[in-house]
Amino acid sequence: MSNQKLFNVAVVGATGAVGEQIIRLLEERNFPIKELKLLSSARSAGVKLAFKGQEITVQEATPESFQGVEIALFSAGGDVSKALAPHAVKAGTICIDNTSAYRMDPETPLVVPEVNVDKINEHKGIIANPNCSTIQMVAALKPLYDRFGISKIIVSTYQAVSGAGAKAINEMLRQSKEVLEGRESNPDILPVGSLPVKHQIAFNAIPQIDKFHENGFTNEEMKMILETKKIMGDESIDVTATCVRIPVVYGHSESVYVELKEDFDIEEVKTLIANAPGIVLVDNPAEQQYPLATDAAGKLETFVGRVRRDLSNPRALNMWIVSDNLLKGAAWNAVQIAEYIAIEQ
Amino acid sequence: MSNQKLFNVAVVGATGAVGEQIIRLLEERNFPIKELKLLSSARSAGVKLAFKGQEITVQEATPESFQGVEIALFSAGGDVSKALAPHAVKAGTICIDNTSAYRMDPETPLVVPEVNVDKINEHKGIIANPNCSTIQMVAALKPLYDRFGISKIIVSTYQAVSGAGAKAINEMLRQSKEVLEGRESNPDILPVGSLPVKHQIAFNAIPQIDKFHENGFTNEEMKMILETKKIMGDESIDVTATCVRIPVVYGHSESVYVELKEDFDIEEVKTLIANAPGIVLVDNPAEQQYPLATDAAGKLETFVGRVRRDLSNPRALNMWIVSDNLLKGAAWNAVQIAEYIAIEQ
Incomplete structure (x- = not known):
């Protein structure tokens, strides 16, 4: 240089x-x-x-x-x-x-x-x-797209409060303390700062990130759906998303179901993921190793595990994708x- | 009486x-x-x-x-x-x-x-x-099964620590306090009491509930897959599950994608769910109303919301199902x- x-x-x-x-x-x-x-x-x-x-x-x-x-x-x-x-x-x-x-x-x-x-x-x-939750998913799926093609993605997210900014982190930590001390917890930021209704995030799961569209999906879910197609350059990929905020500080986790266009060998899938740029395969069920938000926090990579062939659709597989939403995201x-x-x- | x-x-x-x-x-x-x-x-x-x-x-x-x-x-x-x-x-x-x-x-x-x-x-x-996570899902889906038939279910869970017993609740609360105070958090129960590896549950999401099977699914996931077919009395339903423990005390939440066998009207779906025994429809996006674990805790009913037609498969829909895992579960x-x-x- x-x-x-x-x-x-x-x-x-x-x-x-x-x-x-x-x-x-x-x-x-x-x-x-x-x-x-x-x-x-x-x-x-x-x-x-x-x-x-x-x-x-x-x-x-x-x-x-x-x-x-x-x-x-x-x-x-x-x-x-x-x-x-x-x-x-x-x-x-x-x-x-x-x-x-x-x-x-x-x-x-x-x-x-x-x-x-x-x-x-x-x-x-x-x-x-792109949106944080989209980035880690497409980065992890790219090697499978290139090798087999992808017809369908169904994702449910487990998103950290840091995605809603420093104020949301403070709110979640404050509420956690209040609940632990048996005090009243008064939500004032999440789920969406600019909307009137507030919900407790401490010890809870809130199925709303960003505003709702007329079709019943949230803006975060629509981002995942539309951005995935644009980044992959393939409007034919079916994408469905449910985006959920959980009490985690840093690191979005995603449960992803993917239908490929061709038959695949599950060991080849793992090898492709392990060799993909920016991706780390953490997938050893025998040793209880899989990606965790607390491990991904502060890291630049996207972590993938729980990779397994679907039991009902032989061309589908399931995986768990985790990355620091403020970094790779x-x-x-x-x-x-x-x-x-x-x-x- | x-x-x-x-x-x-x-x-x-x-x-x-x-x-x-x-x-x-x-x-x-x-x-x-x-x-x-x-x-x-x-x-x-x-x-x-x-x-x-x-x-x-x-x-x-x-x-x-x-x-x-x-x-x-x-x-x-x-x-x-x-x-x-x-x-x-x-x-x-x-x-x-x-x-x-x-x-x-x-x-x-x-x-x-x-x-x-x-x-x-x-x-x-x-x-x-049945298993807690299965009960609330089949209770919510039964009215749709009876009216339209169900071909496929893909579920990702957000499960409360109380499902792992009183010791797991205490561990999660203790760890939360330790993390908030900037102290070291020493996991000693979750994810599975009888297995050697322990992970922090406070401010985290652990994609393991119960032991792993050879096929890469956990026992909790296999329960959801096999029990759903048995309770519904229909082995032809494809079921895929990813079960995740999150830092919630009471109340399992589930992100569920369902493919029906017939065309449906989304308003009829909501009416069927609202009228089903033991089910409460909480579904008003305009008012930011949807089921929350903290609201379901202590209640006997199963709560359903975020009901919306899938954008890529017109015979599919997505929903969010929450119930107290120690009660209905x-x-x-x-x-x-x-x-x-x-x-x-």
């Missing part, structure tokens, strides 16, 4: 849960940075954050923030991306957007590097980072895309 | 989590009892338990305990049922067995009253109570069976 081009990079949403992880990864991965600009809402502007031993003052993100910025990583919510990314694109910035704002825009590539890295070059200024996937851009230029 | 026949009843496993609920329900339901005998292992013998204002001393369960007992409810583990139920049957006792010992025995009816109450009369001394289903026996005699 000597004599490598260095980039002016901006992180929009620098003080958020995902922004924090992006900054940490840019440092740990030694991303080729000339200057790092940290941007946030007016409320967080002025905060000082550490990066490679220096202090960087967070500035308010405005349409003028992107002059001279070559790569910007957005994770400040869909409204901020919608408002500012077009200005960044005009300024010549390549935007990696971690919100849902542009994911289903036909002009915007939706990229999981292990699945469709080639799409990065088709960007017109914006590359969208958000910050790491975005930084991976940035690394590909840096290498290409 | 005046002049009703009164029964000599025994509860085997009286000091356990399920036994405690059985005794409470026999009292609350005013079950027609002449004499109540409370039985347990030698270790718990001598304990005094309250029943209708009286104190009853728990006795050690032996092969001789059943003389004169007309109905016995067993929930002291499969080994106890295997050892003692045959003696009880010889003594003329009708045994309602809450363990897995006789569930798949072709001679033993496996009964969920809302589904196959007619099977009770075919007993040869023993009636088996165990004690209440057993007492229901006892009530049917009492009425028949």
Whole structure:
């Protein structure tokens, strides 16, 4: 990486849960940075954050923030991306957007590097980072798609509260303490901060992540359904999702049923998964080894286990997919895309 | 119920989590009892338990305990049922067995009253109570089976720790406190008390309930697959299960995908479920209403919501089924069976 081009990079949403992880990864991965600009809402502007031993003052993100910025990583919510990314694109910035704002825009590539890295070059200024629960699933299923084809996916998720932000983590920990002490637990954030009804997440399972659509599916479920088809580049895959929030801090788990288009050998399936980039096979029932959210927390990889042939459909199999929703599900996937851009230029 | 026949009843496993609920329900339901005998292992013998204002001393369960007992409810583990139920049957006792010992025995009816109450009369001394996660699912699906037929069920569970007994509840609460206080959490019971490897359940999701079979499914998953076919009386139903323990105290939740044999109207489906015995439809996405484990805890009913037509298979639908695993999933289903026996005699 000597004599490598260095980039002016901006992180929009620098003080958020995902922004924090992006900054940490840019440092740990030694991303080729000339200057790092940290941007946030007016409320967080002025905060000082550490990066490679220096202090960087967070500035308010405005349409003028992107002059001279070559790569910007957005994770400040869909409204901020919608408002500012077009200005960044005009300024010549390549935007990696971690919100849902542009994911289903036909002009915007939706990229999981292990699945469709080639799409990065088709960007017109914006590359969208998929939804956390989608990323880990498609990364794990890609080797099976390439080898056998996939006709159907039915997924039920076990999603961590960190997916709803730092406030949701605090709420879950506070409620847990209250319940353990026999006190009243007053929910005020989950399941959806912007909606009126609140439910206790401590010692519970809430089958709602994001708002409901008219068809009875939640927005999170529709993201998994639509984004999977787009990332795989195959509208013929049937996808069904039920997304559930459970009292876990970091790490989404997924119970996935997959129908393949061809007959398969289950040992070959395990080998394909074990050899896939970014995937770790943890699958030894005799030793009670399978992926766990607590083990995946803080790791960049996606962990797959409980791989077993379905008993009623010989072309189907079941598996358990776990990854850190803030890392591969958000910050790491975005930084991976940035690394590909840096290498290409 | 005046002049009703009164029964000599025994509860085997009286000091356990399920036994405690059985005794409470026999009292609350005013079950027609002449004499109540409370039985347990030698270790718990001598304990005094309250029943209708009286104190009853728990006795050690032996092969001789059943003389004169007309109905016995067993929930002291499969080994106890295997050892003692045959003696009880010889003594003329009708045994309602809450363990897995006789569930798949072709001679033993496996009964969920809302589904196959007619099977009770075919007993040869023993009636088996199904697995908790199976009971609530078949109870909820029965009205759809009767109206449309069912070809396929794919279920992922979110199971409460109380299903693994009082020790597992204590472990989960203890671990939660330890994690909240930043201390080391030392698992020593879950996922399976009798197996060597232990995993943290606090703030985690463990995809193992009971031991693994050679086919990669756990025993809990095989129970759901095999018991569903037996209770429904239809071996042609394809069933796939992934059973997961989550940090909830009471109440199993289930994400269920069902393929019906005929076209259906989704509003008719909801009406059928709402009108089914023992089932409560809680399904109003606009008001963020759906079943929650914390709401189902302590209730006898099974709660169903998130009922929605599948987007890729027009004959399939998805739903969320929640019930108290110690009540409808165990004690209440057993007492229901006892009530049917009492009425028949």
